[in-house]
Amino acid sequence: MNGWALASTSFLASAVEAVEALTIVLAVGVARSWPVSLRGAAYALGVLALIVALFGPLLHLVPIDQLKLVVGIVLTLFGLAWLRKAILRYAGRKALRDEDAAFAREVAALRTAEDVQADRIGTITAFKAVLIEGLEVAIIVVTFGAASTVALAWSAVGAAAAVLLVALAGVALRRPASRVPENAMKFVVGVMLTSFGTFWTGEGLGIAWWGADLSLPVLAAFYLAVSAVLVAAARAPREARA
């Protein structure tokens, strides 16, 4: 169960980030040219590979309990940030991310830039998008994988599958993936990251969870229920005024 849960969470988180990066890469490709866009993406992937290769193995030098504590705290913070954003979007307090609008914005900005500079700006834009979104994926993959080599394999497989799937969809569609239910994915990933984070932070502190790994679905159900209540509560004052 743990392996599949890790891979699924890693898959969903990576898919959300890959869709955001793909939108920018496509926008640069359409507005300027595909070599400009793909060059920026390739540079970013190179830097990402270097970062993971340098810092990934260092995690194994840290004692496992301390590592679980640090990884758990990072995952909990990450998860809470994602969950909060998804709840606010469901409650109508924050605008839903619109990939079509983001795509149109980038295309318009690049088309108005001076030709001499536009290619350079395009490469840098694609580079930044892939690097930032990729870094989030790398953090999730490496922190999940920090628990064991098996966990790293599950986590990496989930992320690789998501990135590959989104990239193939991008090649096939040549349009941003606006129909992906991004907020729903963010909501689920937020619940999963918070659950894993709570579990590992607790283990790092010395809490013996009921049923060991069996506590994970219980924690996920608890955070899901709390989040559903929060969506309704955050929406209520707005509807009461209407």
Add this chain to the structure above:
Amino acid sequence: MKPAAVWAFIAGDSRFAPLAVALAIAVAVLLLRGAVASQTVAVAFAAIIALGLAAAVFERV
């Protein structure tokens, strides 16, 4: 990269959520040292984090 940017990258723009995580850890450490049952500590720990999420949803940023 500035530390503030790294922090925002990990924790987002909420102040209450990280505070709740810190509080949950502090309470868990105190309860574990006081020989409170692990299951009770686990429930308190998850509950404080959930309360932190609630506070973060309603905080003004």
